[in-house]
Amino acid sequence: MKQELYDLAGRAIQMAKSAGAGDCRVSIGGERFVEIGYRDRKPETIREASTKALRVEIFVNKRYSSQSTSDLRPDSLRTFITNAVASTKLLAEDPFRTLPDPKYYQGRSAVDLRQYDPDYEKVSPESRHGFVRAIEEACLAKGGDKVISVTARCYDSRSEQLLMTSNGFDGYQEASVFYGGSQMTARDEGDRRPAEFAGAVTLSRKELPRPETIGAEAAERTLALLGAKKIKTETLPIIIENRVVSRFGGGFMQAMFGRSIQQKQSFLADKKGQKVGSPVLTLIDDPFLPGALGSGTFDNEGMAAKKRVMIDAGVLKEFYVDWYYSRKLGWEPTTGSPTNLIVPPGKRPVKEIMKDLRRGIFITGFIGGNSNSTTGDTSIGIVGQLFDKGELIHPVSEMNIADNHLKIWQRLAEAANDPYPYDQARFPSLVFTDVVVSGI
Amino acid sequence: MTKMTRRSFIKTGATAAAATLAVPAFLPSGWYSFAQAEAAGYFEKEFGITEGLCRKVLARALAKGGDFADLFFEHTISNYLILEDGKVNRAASDVALGVGIRTVKGDQVGYGFTQELGEGAMLAAASTAATIADASAKEPAGKFVALKAKNFYPVKTLFSSVPLESKLPLVQSTNDKCFALSPSVAKVNVVFHDQQKRILVVTSDGIRAEDLQPRSYLAATVVAEKNGKRERSGWNYGGRREFSYYTPALVDNLAKLSVERALVLFEAIQPPAGEMPVVLGPGVTGVLLHEAIGHGLEADFNRKKISTYSDLVGKKVAEPFVTIIDDGTVPNLTGSINFDDEGTPGQKTVLVDKGILRGYLHDKISAKFYGVSPTGNGRRESYQHFVIPRMRNTYMLAGEASPEDVIKAAGKGIYVEDVANGQVKIGEGDFAFYVSQGRLIERGQLGAPIKDVNIMGNGPKMLANIIMLADDFEFHEGGAGACGKGGQTAPCGFGLPSALVKSLTVGGVKG
Numbered sequence: 001m002k003q004e005l006y007d008l009a010g011r012a013i014q015m016a017k018s019a020g021a022g023d024c025r026v027s028i029g030g031e032r033f034v035e036i037g038y039r040d041r042k043p044e045t046i047r048e049a050s051t052k053a054l055r056v057e058i059f060v061n062k063r064y065s066s067q068s069t070s071d072l073r074p075d076s077l078r079t080f081i082t083n084a085v086a087s088t089k090l091l092a093e094d095p096f097r098t099l100p101d102p103k104y105y106q107g108r109s110a111v112d113l114r115q116y117d118p119d120y121e122k123v124s125p126e127s128r129h130g131f132v133r134a135i136e137e138a139c140l141a142k143g144g145d146k147v148i149s150v151t152a153r154c155y156d157s158r159s160e161q162l163l164m165t166s167n168g169f170d171g172y173q174e175a176s177v178f179y180g181g182s183q184m185t186a187r188d189e190g191d192r193r194p195a196e197f198a199g200a201v202t203l204s205r206k207e208l209p210r211p212e213t214i215g216a217e218a219a220e221r222t223l224a225l226l227g228a229k230k231i232k233t234e235t236l237p238i239i240i241e242n243r244v245v246s247r248f249g250g251g252f253m254q255a256m257f258g259r260s261i262q263q264k265q266s267f268l269a270d271k272k273g274q275k276v277g278s279p280v281l282t283l284i285d286d287p288f289l290p291g292a293l294g295s296g297t298f299d300n301e302g303m304a305a306k307k308r309v310m311i312d313a314g315v316l317k318e319f320y321v322d323w324y325y326s327r328k329l330g331w332e333p334t335t336g337s338p339t340n341l342i343v344p345p346g347k348r349p350v351k352e353i354m355k356d357l358r359r360g361i362f363i364t365g366f367i368g369g370n371s372n373s374t375t376g377d378t379s380i381g382i383v384g385q386l387f388d389k390g391e392l393i394h395p396v397s398e399m400n401i402a403d404n405h406l407k408i409w410q411r412l413a414e415a416a417n418d419p420y421p422y423d424q425a426r427f428p429s430l431v432f433t434d435v436v437v438s439g440i
Numbered sequence: 441m442t443k444m445t446r447r448s449f450i451k452t453g454a455t456a457a458a459a460t461l462a463v464p465a466f467l468p469s470g471w472y473s474f475a476q477a478e479a480a481g482y483f484e485k486e487f488g489i490t491e492g493l494c495r496k497v498l499a500r501a502l503a504k505g506g507d508f509a510d511l512f513f514e515h516t517i518s519n520y521l522i523l524e525d526g527k528v529n530r531a532a533s534d535v536a537l538g539v540g541i542r543t544v545k546g547d548q549v550g551y552g553f554t555q556e557l558g559e560g561a562m563l564a565a566a567s568t569a570a571t572i573a574d575a576s577a578k579e580p581a582g583k584f585v586a587l588k589a590k591n592f593y594p595v596k597t598l599f600s601s602v603p604l605e606s607k608l609p610l611v612q613s614t615n616d617k618c619f620a621l622s623p624s625v626a627k628v629n630v631v632f633h634d635q636q637k638r639i640l641v642v643t644s645d646g647i648r649a650e651d652l653q654p655r656s657y658l659a660a661t662v663v664a665e666k667n668g669k670r671e672r673s674g675w676n677y678g679g680r681r682e683f684s685y686y687t688p689a690l691v692d693n694l695a696k697l698s699v700e701r702a703l704v705l706f707e708a709i710q711p712p713a714g715e716m717p718v719v720l721g722p723g724v725t726g727v728l729l730h731e732a733i734g735h736g737l738e739a740d741f742n743r744k745k746i747s748t749y750s751d752l753v754g755k756k757v758a759e760p761f762v763t764i765i766d767d768g769t770v771p772n773l774t775g776s777i778n779f780d781d782e783g784t785p786g787q788k789t790v791l792v793d794k795g796i797l798r799g800y801l802h803d804k805i806s807a808k809f810y811g812v813s814p815t816g817n818g819r820r821e822s823y824q825h826f827v828i829p830r831m832r833n834t835y836m837l838a839g840e841a842s843p844e845d846v847i848k849a850a851g852k853g854i855y856v857e858d859v860a861n862g863q864v865k866i867g868e869g870d871f872a873f874y875v876s877q878g879r880l881i882e883r884g885q886l887g888a889p890i891k892d893v894n895i896m897g898n899g900p901k902m903l904a905n906i907i908m909l910a911d912d913f914e915f916h917e918g919g920a921g922a923c924g925k926g927g928q929t930a931p932c933g934f935g936l937p938s939a940l941v942k943s944l945t946v947g948g949v950k951g
Contacts, residue, residue, distance in 0.1 A: 046572050381870075440715055
C-alpha cells in the first residue's frame, strides 16, 4: 500500500504541475476500519469499510486553494486537478501563500513512535465480538436493576497517511487505533434517565483497559448521576476531572493560534512572556511520546516536529504558528498542529485534594457553553458532584460556570496526580478556586 | 436492464407507493407525484449504476436474510470561497463519491460502504452488511419504481454552472459593505459555501429515489475595535438556495446584521446569575427548540427508552397553545428534503399538537418497532453513515400575543436574541445554550445588551413552562449550522415565535 500512495501522490503532483501549478502539497489518507456495537446482548450495528481520500493544495501565481476528493479514478482526478488549478488562478493574490521553506523540513526525528500495533492483523472478528460482549455484560452487571439501556462499542482501524510536496518533502505514517466503550442509561426519579459513558482509545490493543473495567466504569459513572439536584448559586472551588479538562482548556488554547492572533481574535495576542496563569500552569507540547495518540515526527505542513514548552509556570512562552500565519505576522513559524499536550501532574489524588477544599464541585462533564477567543470570556454548563470534606454529597445538574480565561487560570491551585492516558491531551484533574457556580 | 415504458412505470409506481409509503392523513391527496423518467438517471449515466447491478448488490446484502436492504449512492461537490484581510484569497473544494449498503434485521444494522462504484467493490461491501443476519437468502424486488415527491428546492441553475467570476464579487462586496458601515470594524472574514449533493436510494422492496439537494450559505464574521477592546460576531444567510438568492439587498442585510451584532457587544454586560424568566426571541432561537425538545423526540432514543419523552405519547407536555412541528417541506429551508435517505418522502410531522405529545420522528426501523409509518426522518451525513432518525425543520407555531406583551409579562429576566453551541442530555432532558446576543428585561421592557452567558434548563420542564407565545413567528434563514448526533452531521432548520419561559437558569459571574 505504501508504494501505491507514493505513486498516486507523485501522479497528482505531476498533474498539478502540468496544469500550471507552481507548487503543490498532496496528502493521501487511507483507512480500513471495523466498528461493532452491541445492545440487548446482540449486535446492534456492524460497520466496516475502506476509505481513501486525496487532498491537494495548489500554489499558483501567489494564489492558493485546497481541494479534496474520494473520486480517485485517473480521468476524474486529472480533470479535478486541472479544473482546480484553473480556478485557483482566478482568486486574489496572496503573497504569503507558499510552501514552507525546505529548511523547516530538516532535522526530522528518527525515533520509533510506535504508532502501529504489529499485532493489528491478528485481531479476529470473534475477538472483537467477544470484547464488546464483555463490555456490555460488565456494564449490565454493575448497573443492575437501574439499567434502562446499555450499548457497548468497539472500533479499530489501520490507517496510513502520506504527505508529499513539490519542494522536496515526503513523510509517511502508519497507525492503528483501538477503541472500546460503553454507555448506560439509568432509571432515576420521575422521568429523568441519566446517561454516562466510559471508553478508552489507544494505538495498541494491549494498552486498552480490560473490557470488564470499561463496562463497570460506565455503569459506575452513570449510577453516580442518580438523584442530581441544582444548588443555589455559590462561589466555590471546583475540580475539573482529568478526562474533561481538554474541553475547558481548549477555550484557552483557541487564542494561542497564529490565525486567532493575526485576525485579532486572540485575548493572548500581546501576552507572550507574560503571566497568564498560576505557577501550577505548565503546558508542554510533546510530539515524541511513543505510543501516544498525538505523536509524529512532522506536522501537517511537513515541518519537523519539536518538543515545546508552551506555557512555563504560568508564563506564556510560545504560540501555535503555522507557515502561512508566520509570514503574515512576520514571526518564526512553530507549528499549526498541537501534538500531545502535557500539564505536569501533581502529587495527590483527587480524593485527598477534596478533603482540604471542604465544599466544592467535582466537574465530570460539560454541556453546551462557549469560549470567546477574542475576549477570553467563557460560560459553560457543568455536570458533576457536590462534595464536602472529601465526601461526595450529591450529583448536580442544570448548573453553569462563567469566568474569563485570563482570570480563572490565575486561580489554578493544584494539579492532581492522574494524567488521562486515553487522549492526545494528557491532562490531570485540575483545581480552581473561587468560581461562580450558577444554579437556583 | 429492461426499459420500462412510461405507462408501466406509472402503474408499478402507484402500486409500490401505495404499499410502502407513509402519507400522513393531514396531507392533501395527490401530495406526491411520480418522477418524470427523464429527470432521473444521473448515476446510471455517470457511473453505470443500472437496475440489474443494484439488484445483484441487494441480493448479496440479503444473502443471509434480513428484513430489507438498501443502497445509498452519493456524489457531492462542495465548494468554499474564503475572504480574509480584504481579499478572496482562498478556495476549497471537496468531492465525495461512494455507496453505502445496509442490511436491516429488526433493529440490527449491518453496514458497508465503498468509494469505488465497481461491481466487485460493491459486492464486497454488501457482504459486510449481510453479516448482521444469519438466516437464508432473501430476494430483492424484481422491479424498482422511480419515485419523487414534490420538489421543495427546485434547481434552475446548478452551482457548477455558476462561474467563479460571478461568485467572487459576492464575497468581496460582503467584506466591503461591512467595512463601510463602521470605522470600528477591524477584521472581516467571509465564507461562501455551495454544495450540490446527488443521491440515489435503491431499496430491496422496490423503490428507486433520486434527488439533487442544493445547499449554500454566505457567512460574515466581524471583529470590531473600540477604546482598546475587541468584540466579534457575525451572521449568515443560506439554505437549499440557488445562487440567485444572494442579491445585493441580502448582502446589505448580512453586512448590517454582522456589524451591528459585533458593535452592540461593547455595551453588553453579564446579567446576574440564577433562575429567572426568559423570553426567546423569534427565529434563530428555534435552535433551542431543536436541541432541548426535538432530539428527545427522535424515535431511536425512545425505542431504547433512553429519552425523557419515552412514555409521554398521548400525554400533556405543554400548554394548549403550543404546537410543535418537524417539517421537510418548507421551500428552500436548510432542513427540507424531497426524500429522506432511505426513500421515504419528505413530509410534515406534528410532534406536539395543542400541548399533547402525538408521536416521534421515525426512520424505517423505529416505525416498524412502533407499528407506525415512517415519517421521512431517516437521514445520514453521507454514504459512509447509516440512517438514524434526525430532525428536518423544527418549529413552534405562532401564538396570539404581541411581542411587546410577551416581554412585558416577563417582568424581570433576560431576552434571548440568538443562541449557539446548544447541547442536550437526552435522558435527563437537561440542556445548555450560550446566549450570543440578548438583553436584560427590566420592568417589562428591554434593557441593556448582555453577553457571554449560558442558559441552562430541562427540555420537558421548559416545554411545560412556556406560558406565552407571540404572533411574530419566523423561520431562521441561516444555512451555516449543522446538527450533530451519533458522530454524524445533518443540515437542519428551525423557527419560533417570541416565547416566554417562566424560568430558566442563567449562568453569569454575579451571584
